Amino acid sequence: MKPVTWNRRQLALLGLAAALLTGCAGSGKPKPADLGPNPGLLGVRQAWSTKIGEVAYPLDVQVSGGQVALASSDGTVLALDARSGRELWRASAKAKLTAGVGSDGKTAAVATQGNEIVAFEAGRELWRQKLSAQVLTAPFVAGGRVFVLGADRTVTALDGASGRRLWTQQRPGEALVLRQPGVILAVGDTLVVGLSGRLVGLNPLNGTIRWDAPVATPRGTNDVERLVDLVGRVSRVGDSVCTRAFQAGLGCVDASRGTVAWTKPSSGYQGVHGDDRFVFGPESDGKLVAWRRSDGERAWVSERLRYRQLTAPLALGRSVIVGDESGIVHFVSREDGSPLTRVTTDGSAIVAAPVVADDTLVVVTRNGGVFGFAPE
Template identity: 30%
Template sequence: MHSFKKTVLVCAVSALALTGCQKTLKAEEKKPAKLVNITSPVSVLSPVFQASLDQGRSLIKGERASRKDVIDLQVAPSNNGLIAASRGGVVSAFDGKQNLWTADLKEAITSGVAIDESGTVVVVGTRSGKVIALNAATGDKLWETSLPTSSPTPALIHRDRVLLSANNGVLYGLNLRTGATVWQFSTQRADVSVRGAARPLALDAQTALFGTADGRIHALDPNTGSPLWTRRVGMATGGSAVERMSDVDGAPLVVGQHLYVTSFSGQLAAYDMATGRAMFVSKIASVKSPAVLGDALIVAGLDGDVKAVNRLTGETLWVSDSLKHRKLTNPVTVGNHVAVGDLDGVIHLFDRAGNIVSRVQTKGQLTSLQAINNRLYTQSATGVVSVWQF
């Protein structure tokens, strides 16, 4: 990759996995907007599968009373089904509607599900810092490794390495076959950061990107952990630690030669990687990944605004405040529409003009959406997994 392209990507992908913080920032609670009935709803999503995951009995003392602490336990699609983990420590594999196997790890799970490219190994992390690998076909435990602290995000399985960002600010590379720690890399810890993280990102075969809570992006060799380059990123300034926060908690989006990234400090930035120049900067604070629908770039803001801008010029196309303070997920493209989930388990479908034209419902707050091969995958805070076709 051209050196300037790497520089642009570094500047855009800041703090992909914000970890190692002593304090976290919680948004001020505001009353969610009431939903307005859709006059003539259209059919966009067709239900395929829904299941309530076995929650187990392994939630640590006090956690049952802290349900407001929503954990983003992402599912891992696999062949014709999926593998999901419940907060209570149970990992379940489904082939269509059939439950293939269930494994009770007897510990609260915090990091969601990672699966290797061949679909043979599943990795999850627990609150006590254990990293556990399972056989994706049977659910049998392959190995278990204990780290000093937990990881709040799914691992990245990159060839024969399991790459993790831990809460203590240390990055780890584990052997995929044995779980042994091959390398670790220490970063600075931040006193205040956005609550949440995105998984590490594989840039290419020789480069893995880790964002850290101190606002830096580290490019490491995934095999050895050797640092390739480090950059300080972010544009926020202020007198307090909170005012200086400039976290980028949502994974960047690449469309052709263009790269798009959001930030907590209020910048939606677009870069042309062919020329290395910034295309535009639009004002909206977000910690979620954007989505593209045609010429529109759609972002879900921290306060619940959904904004669409021209993805080449940054010109505002439309802004919707109908979901204000509903704790929105990342938007994803589903056919000719854009979907976004909320705190009540409702998925809203926007058309190209910014109108909500359809809704579907699951149970419990949604934290993220995944659109893969014309299917939309969700897991709610209450452990309900849902799949829709579009």
């Protein structure tokens, strides 16, 4: 297997993706509308806050019961008690990170800029394993194994106790890849990964393909136009897995059979979340959209948060929760997208999709602020 190397076209695409993620900074950048008074229709209080180092990579905050695992760009990895914010353990990967954190509550794993997967248990380094390709998606830890999705579309299974390579599944690489987290999760006894514009079900014991479901297909006449990649986060309800294809569309797949339920065109680069009725996600310009989970038809569209560079959402109770580039966390109604309340952090961008653990909403900012919010 050859290592991933970046040519000029690939680097150009990475620059394009970065520009999209930062809102194409410049004098022509649209200005967000004024938010107006906080409606305050939900009671939300800040329960605690703490600090880690700067977070300048695509962090995935991992929840296991009442424990939250996270990491900063410099390689600091830690676990917090979600209810109190108390630090449970802290460790260092001794290198800057490109992806993390994956955790099952016992083993936590991150990926370094040197293409190493480093695993920890209770703050103690267990092992590190060198891979041939860069990793941009947080490792997935389950069943005593660590599963890794490489930037070259390679899926690798490592033994959770030793880091020993168990199997590798290689799919044909594309001319260009997206520098953004992809899709990897488990549905029942199937490992589900995003490979280009397809959701693929693998046998976690040996990596053989069980099914292959197309969510989006390449179009266009050059490599940039033909780029299709699935991005995290996803919305899973039972066997239904809904995911977004970068700037192309979104769709839902029945992961028990590997069949596509529906696909719809959509221009967005952040992942989705949802419940049994709706799938929620932001478009590239910040419009927040709800699609019906049953058939993919739009239920509502809210333009109140346009141009605010939204995170992937979290569906929680009667709210849909998103963070923005100014450190504000917005709560809107899941029924129609109307604003319910908002809370502030440290003024730097929210860098990871919000998560909930032990009835506490946890958000992380670029400056390394970690905030826990609770209902009043």
